[in-house]
Amino acid sequence: MCGIVGLFLKDQKLEGELGAMLASMLCTMTGRGPDSAGFAVYGAGAPGQVKLSLRAAKGYDFPALAQGLSVPADGVPALSIRGTHAVIEVPAAREAQVRAFLAARHPEVAVVGSGTRMEIFKEVGLPSAVAEAFALPSMRGTHGIGHTRMATESAVTTAGAHPFSTGTDQCLVHNGSLSNHNGLRRSLAYQGMTFETENDSEVAAGYLTWRMKQGASLGDALEAGLKDLDGFFTFVVGTESGFGVLRDPIACKPAVMAETDQYVAFGSEYRALIGLPGIDTARVFEPEPATVYFWERAQ
The missing domain is CATH 3.30.70 (Alpha-Beta Plaits)
Known part of the structure; x- marks a missing residue:
């Protein structure tokens, strides 16, 4: 059991509040995974720089x-x-x-x-302590994703915390468990990929990276994962231009989304969203199983 959150801002006036909003959402999910936490924030970037x-x-x-x-x-x-x-x-x-x-x-x-534009931070400890250590509430940006972990597949370490990078300006957080991650890890290692941990979520991230290196788009890689990744999962992925959500075909892990004219938000539970502005009039819905959702800003 883990807690995941995502926030995509449509309203530029809220960009200075992104970190504070994401921190509140993440800390609300503490009960779903108190051993480590992490987040990715997409802020300003300079052309030609990484x-x-x-x-x-x-x-x-x-x-x-x-x-x-x-x-x-x-x-x-x-x-x-x-x-x-x-x-x-x-x-x-x-x-x-x-x-x-x-x-x-x-x-x-x-x-x-x-x-x-992507910056990733993660550490062992309660989400509140991790958010404070990295000064998340003061960060600004257009969107971000976060994760609070209850370790089930590997040790409680900083390396095992989420997010895991899946490529340039891309990362993934995961709630659930994969049953075939060991076999898939061996297969991907044979293809030349390396892994730091025994975490099944790192394998999911590596799988998406491998698919995209074969020429697939991120959306196509997620679709392929519905067949190749065995288990139950909800993924939230961050990209340079936005974020996406995918649930497994059974969709047994909780997930809720809210959309207004100002933002799109994801939480493992509705309580992660209740502090957001305008939540009372938001379109609140449960993402459908085996369906890839994306929200992106204009390039």
Whole structure:
């Protein structure tokens, strides 16, 4: 049992309140999974630049790392430190080089995700403590997703917390359990994919990544998952332009959505949504099973 939330803003006037709204939704779901929590926020991005969300031990010297990544043409990369995580911004053309440098010289630093706008943060602890540690209420953006975990398939670790990245500016949170994740993990590993944890949700994220590397769109990859992923699940996925929802064909895990002229919101339970503005007049509905939903902003 886990709690997942998602919030997509239609009204630009609410962008400064995204973090506070998402934090309230996430903390309301504490009872569904108090061992760890995480979230992804989609904020401002610069053309030609990529943000790398990094994770390391408490007290890690991220400024020294940024200095080590500097080059004469670009200078020291922009750096934002939040708790045990940091977001470092580098030219997109250098992303592969930076990743290779980190893997070879700084294996103690994990790359949690990357994208023009996406920033991912996750940690062990209650959602309220995680939200405070990363200053989620102060964050602004257009949309975000979050997860509070009750570990069932792997140990309680930061690496095992959600979201899991599925590609550039894409990530996934999951409520449920997959019965065939071990076999699927072995199959994906044979295809060259690597995994940090025994978490079934990381396998789901890896599966979507693999499908998209074969040329499928994210929507097509989710549709294919209805056949290839055995178990019960609700996925909320974040993308650069919006977020999507998919429930398994049985849809035994709880899920509720609300839509107004200002936002679209998802929660594992309705109580996650009751603090949102205009919820009393929102169109509240339960997403249909085996149906891919997407809400996106105009490009």
